[in-house]
Amino acid sequence: xxxxxxxxISAVMLALLLVWWRWPAFRVWIEAPKYSMLRQERRFDNQLxxxxxxxxxxxxxxxx
Amino acid sequence: xxTFAQNLPSHNEGVNSQNLGALPSIEYDLIRAHVxxxxxxxxxxxxxxxxxxxxxxxxxxxxxxxxLTWGRLRYNHTQGIFFGWLxxxxxxxxxYVVPRLANRPVLSRKLGWFLFWxxxxxxxxxxxxxxxxxxxxxxxxxxxxxxxxxxxxLAFILMVFEFVLPFLKAQLSDLYVxxxxxxxxxxxxxxxxxxxxxxxxxxxxxxxxxxxxxxxHDAVGLFVTPxxxxxxxxxxxxxxxRAIFSHFLSMVGFWLLFFTYPLxxxxxxxxxxxxxxxQKGAIVASVYLGIAVxxxxxxxxxxLRGSSGTVSKDVPLRFVWFGGVSYLLxxxxxxxxxxxxxxxxxxxxxxxxxxxxxxxxxxxSFMALGxxxxxxxRIPGTRYNERMMNWSFWLLxxxxxxxxxxxxxxxxxxxxxxxxxxxxxxSVRAVGSYWLVRTLSGLPLLVGFVLFWISLVTGPxxxxxxxxxxxxxVSENVVAFDNASPASDQFSSTGWLSYAHVVAFGAGVGFFAxxxxxxxxxxxxELEDEIKQVAPVTMPTLTASEQRGRVIYGREGCAxxxxxxxxxxxxxxxxxxxxxEAWETKYDYPQLWGTxxxxxxxxxEFNLRPRDWQLTHLYDPRLVVRDSVMPPYPWxxxxxxxxxxxxxxxxxxxxxxxxxxxxxxxxxxxxxxxSMQSETPEMSMASEPSARATPPGVPLAMMGGYSxxxxxxxxxxxxxxxxxxxSRGGTxxxxxxxxxxxxxxxxxxxxxASLLPKPANLTAARFSDERLSSVxxxxxxxxxxxxxxxxxxxxxxxxxxxxxxxxxxSAVTSTPEAASxxxxxxxFASSxxxxxxDTGAGNGPAAGALAPSxxxxxxxxxxxxxxxxxxxxxxxxxxxxxxxxxxSADERRALVEFVRSLYRTPQENSAQ
Numbered sequence: 001x002x003x004x005x006x007x008x009i010s011a012v013m014l015a016l017l018l019v020w021w022r023w024p025a026f027r028v029w030i031e032a033p034k035y036s037m038l039r040q041e042r043r044f045d046n047q048l049x050x051x052x053x054x055x056x057x058x059x060x061x062x063x064x
Numbered sequence: 065x066x067t068f069a070q071n072l073p074s075h076n077e078g079v080n081s082q083n084l085g086a087l088p089s090i091e092y093d094l095i096r097a098h099v100x101x102x103x104x105x106x107x108x109x110x111x112x113x114x115x116x117x118x119x120x121x122x123x124x125x126x127x128x129x130x131x132l133t134w135g136r137l138r139y140n141h142t143q144g145i146f147f148g149w150l151x152x153x154x155x156x157x158x159x160y161v162v163p164r165l166a167n168r169p170v171l172s173r174k175l176g177w178f179l180f181w182x183x184x185x186x187x188x189x190x191x192x193x194x195x196x197x198x199x200x201x202x203x204x205x206x207x208x209x210x211x212x213x214x215x216x217x218l219a220f221i222l223m224v225f226e227f228v229l230p231f232l233k234a235q236l237s238d239l240y241v242x243x244x245x246x247x248x249x250x251x252x253x254x255x256x257x258x259x260x261x262x263x264x265x266x267x268x269x270x271x272x273x274x275x276x277x278x279x280x281h282d283a284v285g286l287f288v289t290p291x292x293x294x295x296x297x298x299x300x301x302x303x304x305x306r307a308i309f310s311h312f313l314s315m316v317g318f319w320l321l322f323f324t325y326p327l328x329x330x331x332x333x334x335x336x337x338x339x340x341x342x343q344k345g346a347i348v349a350s351v352y353l354g355i356a357v358x359x360x361x362x363x364x365x366x367x368l369r370g371s372s373g374t375v376s377k378d379v380p381l382r383f384v385w386f387g388g389v390s391y392l393l394x395x396x397x398x399x400x401x402x403x404x405x406x407x408x409x410x411x412x413x414x415x416x417x418x419x420x421x422x423x424x425x426x427x428x429s430f431m432a433l434g435x436x437x438x439x440x441x442r443i444p445g446t447r448y449n450e451r452m453m454n455w456s457f458w459l460l461x462x463x464x465x466x467x468x469x470x471x472x473x474x475x476x477x478x479x480x481x482x483x484x485x486x487x488x489x490x491s492v493r494a495v496g497s498y499w500l501v502r503t504l505s506g507l508p509l510l511v512g513f514v515l516f517w518i519s520l521v522t523g524p525x526x527x528x529x530x531x532x533x534x535x536x537x538v539s540e541n542v543v544a545f546d547n548a549s550p551a552s553d554q555f556s557s558t559g560w561l562s563y564a565h566v567v568a569f570g571a572g573v574g575f576f577a578x579x580x581x582x583x584x585x586x587x588x589x590e591l592e593d594e595i596k597q598v599a600p601v602t603m604p605t606l607t608a609s610e611q612r613g614r615v616i617y618g619r620e621g622c623a624x625x626x627x628x629x630x631x632x633x634x635x636x637x638x639x640x641x642x643x644x645e646a647w648e649t650k651y652d653y654p655q656l657w658g659t660x661x662x663x664x665x666x667x668x669e670f671n672l673r674p675r676d677w678q679l680t681h682l683y684d685p686r687l688v689v690r691d692s693v694m695p696p697y698p699w700x701x702x703x704x705x706x707x708x709x710x711x712x713x714x715x716x717x718x719x720x721x722x723x724x725x726x727x728x729x730x731x732x733x734x735x736x737x738x739s740m741q742s743e744t745p746e747m748s749m750a751s752e753p754s755a756r757a758t759p760p761g762v763p764l765a766m767m768g769g770y771s772x773x774x775x776x777x778x779x780x781x782x783x784x785x786x787x788x789x790x791s792r793g794g795t796x797x798x799x800x801x802x803x804x805x806x807x808x809x810x811x812x813x814x815x816x817a818s819l820l821p822k823p824a825n826l827t828a829a830r831f832s833d834e835r836l837s838s839v840x841x842x843x844x845x846x847x848x849x850x851x852x853x854x855x856x857x858x859x860x861x862x863x864x865x866x867x868x869x870x871x872x873x874s875a876v877t878s879t880p881e882a883a884s885x886x887x888x889x890x891x892f893a894s895s896x897x898x899x900x901x902d903t904g905a906g907n908g909p910a911a912g913a914l915a916p917s918x919x920x921x922x923x924x925x926x927x928x929x930x931x932x933x934x935x936x937x938x939x940x941x942x943x944x945x946x947x948x949x950x951x952s953a954d955e956r957r958a959l960v961e962f963v964r965s966l967y968r969t970p971q972e973n974s975a976q
Contacts, residue, residue: 043441044087
């Protein structure tokens with residue numbers, strides 16, 4: 001049973017790595033949340049500043 | 065990741081068309097309320113901890129009242145940190161971060177306040193009061209009583225509505241990893257909590273321990289770790305203004321943690337009666353977990369690459385960085401200490417206590433502090449005092465480093481002593497200074513936490529506050545990804561992987577269920593079958609008094625210092641007896657195996673020590689064991705150890721029942737016989753015992769504390785060597801014997817008032833080497849004198865040499881006349897021989913039924929005064945009656961002279 005669990009976990013992780021390596025669109029999809037998190041953070045920061053609704057674009061080096 | 069993002073196809077349309085709508089509201093009042101509650105309960109819990117630590121050095125400190133006893137304070141310390149501090153800190157962070165991640169407000173403000181009141185005024189506060197008042201359950205990380213547990217489960221159900229529902233309503237396809245950790249932590253803890261807290265009350269002994277082990281690790285793995293990790297994954301990018309290194313790796317880490325954490329539980333019971341397959345599975349999972357943590361922390365550290373300046377300047381981020389590094393170290397430590405070769409050595413020692421403090425302070429608390437400090441800078445009207453916050457960080461970092469290093473070394477010292485055959489109390493003595501340092505290391509922690517609190521309330525006012533976050537730079541990879549976002553949008557809306565979250569969540573629940581199946585249910589079934597086959601048909605249950613005593617034993621936290629679990633290890637078996645088997649625990653609701661030893665294991669207490677010793681020890685342990693750090697329990701007595709209350713008698717009954725079933729079953733007689741055969745050379749009467757007198761493989765407890773024969777320990781014949789032996793014997797006597805026999809050996813030590821029969825007055829008789837050797841080796845059955853054969857032979861010999869020097873010869877010396885001698889001889893034959901034997905060798909017809917045995921006058925020559933006193937008053941607590949009424953003064957005087965004449969020189973005894 002223990003061997004089975006180890007094999008299953010290892011296989012799942014290897015499969016994920018394989019998908020990540022072979023499928024660029026997966027990479028884009030799986031990495032998207034880390035950017036949307038920052039986008040949300042910016043919106044709340046701007047609200048705290050009281051200057052906008054936070055829907056502005058990011059630009060290099062700061063907020064628009 | 066910059067390279068990866070920059071290589072994405074550019075689609076500049078799309079971002080402009082994104083409309084994220086109005087910002088969700090955030091419940092700032094609830095954040096402030098939970099932060100305040102977190103810090104109040106943190107300071108109180110740390111004070112509990114410092115009191116607990118202080119009692120290791122000053123066991124009497126605040127020891128007069130049950131509410132302030134070590135065990136109850138210890139329960140409240142850990143539960144306060146768990147629910148009060150970390151629970152409130154995490155809830156504060158949820159209110160800050162869930163609206164940001166879900167782009168929706170939490171479900172309800174009213175529900176939030178209801179949850180706040182439930183958490184603090186139906187869980188933490190009543191939990192503390194009930195534990196202090198003696199209502200608790202003796203299960204690690206589950207000490208609050210069941211009535212409080214019901215509110216904990218209710219609170220987690222409310223958390224699902226308050227924090228998980230917004231994510232489900234938002235139907236976000238790109239859920240950030242912090243959200244995953246929050247959702248996973250809430251749901252899995254809600255599922256695991258009842259199993260860990262309720263099931264051991266329903267399933268006894270070893271089978272229940274399998275479930276307890278799961279919860280011990282789930283409390284850390286499913287509650288503390290996910291929420292702390294959620295903080296790290298949020299604070300790092302929010303502070304550096306750069307996306308984390310890899311969201312893919314973060315999700316791999318997330319699922320690995322949730323797959324492997326629940327499978328770790330049984331590594332708390334390695335070498336126990338739980339089936340070996342479950343133990344090995346937990347060990348493998350522990351190693352796997354170490355790999356997962358390397359992945360997670362590597363991702364954090366890579367996310368901080370190039371941000372060393374920010375880490376050093378931004379105190380919240382520095383807290384998180386410290387927490388991350390601690391997480392890596394403590395997890396690797398955990399993986400290593402689960403391995404059998406390490407576990408056999410360090411388990412039950414302070415090493416493990418250092419490990420848990422490293423996890424709960426170095427990792428979890430630093431993360432929680434970082435999260436609170438981070439949000440405090442970003443909610444309206446609050447800013448922290450940076451200087452104070454800096455001081456807080458360095459004090460806390462110094463405090464936890466000192467504490468963990470100290471406890472780790474203390475654990476190694478304890479382990480070393482436990483591997484030897486030195487008396488248990490030697491391990492207590494050896495780490496006394498480490499316990500003092502541990503207490504002192506708590507002070508910078510307390511001050512650091514208080515400064516953290518002060519920094520929150522002494523920061524610049526809102527008008528002065530700098531919204532530093534809004535002026536920070538955003539890295540170019542965010543711009544690049546925003547430009548490329550249609551690709552991900554298209555993928556997530558059309559690809560089959562849009563269902564991956566559901567599949568993964570199902571897998572998580574599956575693994576959670578699997579952990580219970582593999583580590584608890586299947587081993588439990590195996591144990592059940594084993595118990596049915598092996599358990600004696602007539603196995604005695606506990607009496608009503610013993611059962612009540614068991615409840616008190618649990619209430620006072622005895623199981624947190626004394627295990628009832630002898631592991632299948634030579635060091636354990638040699639010291640405590642045969643390994644604990646599952647059937648012995650079939651009536652233990654809940655199990656009291658314990659995971660820590662400060663005092664010795666108590667599994668084999670049956671017939672080991674007499675009643676008056678146990679009661680005196682309970683009343684004030686230092687009366688009988690000078691260097692003990694056990695707390696006193698005066699509330700179990702009416703003013704002195706001779707007057708136990710019903711509760712005191714109940715505890716005594718329970719302790720004296722431990723191991724009864726095993727001994728009565730006859731299981732160990734076969735084992736003992738086999739051991740005796742294989743160990744015959746060492747067990748026989750030997751004039752020169754081995755360097756370590758304890759015969760390997762034949763533990764004291766297996767024979768109720770009494771062996772069949774003793775070696776003769778003769779002091780050195782060379783005067784210089786003898787002098788050295790006497791000197792060392794004096795030191796040993798002061799450390800081990802003086803509490804009962806008194807510093808001068810007159811039998812008037814502090815414990816003597818409550819012991820019956822009284823400790824021997826060693827000044828009032830001349831003892832032969834044989835007699836002293838026998839007593840030191842075997843103890844004295846029927847008295848509080850325990851066997852001391854666990855001491856090295858050279859120590860026992862030194863004690864013999866020293867005790868000889870205590871003898872004070874009679875002040876009056878007289879030579880008996882022949883007529884008087886004959887009268888004495890006649891009286892002895894008619895009145896004393898039935899017990900003391902015809903020749904005075906203590907082997908009369910009645911002797912076999914008496915404990916203590918009648919005096920053997922060949923080996924002990926009392927002074928005239930002592931013999932006279934015994935004949936006048938008898939020996940209370942023994943079968944020796946007063947003879948004042950039956951014999952005249954002349955007759956008694958004749959008897960005194962006769963029995964003194966029976967003593968034989970060592971040469972005569974040897975010849976005999």
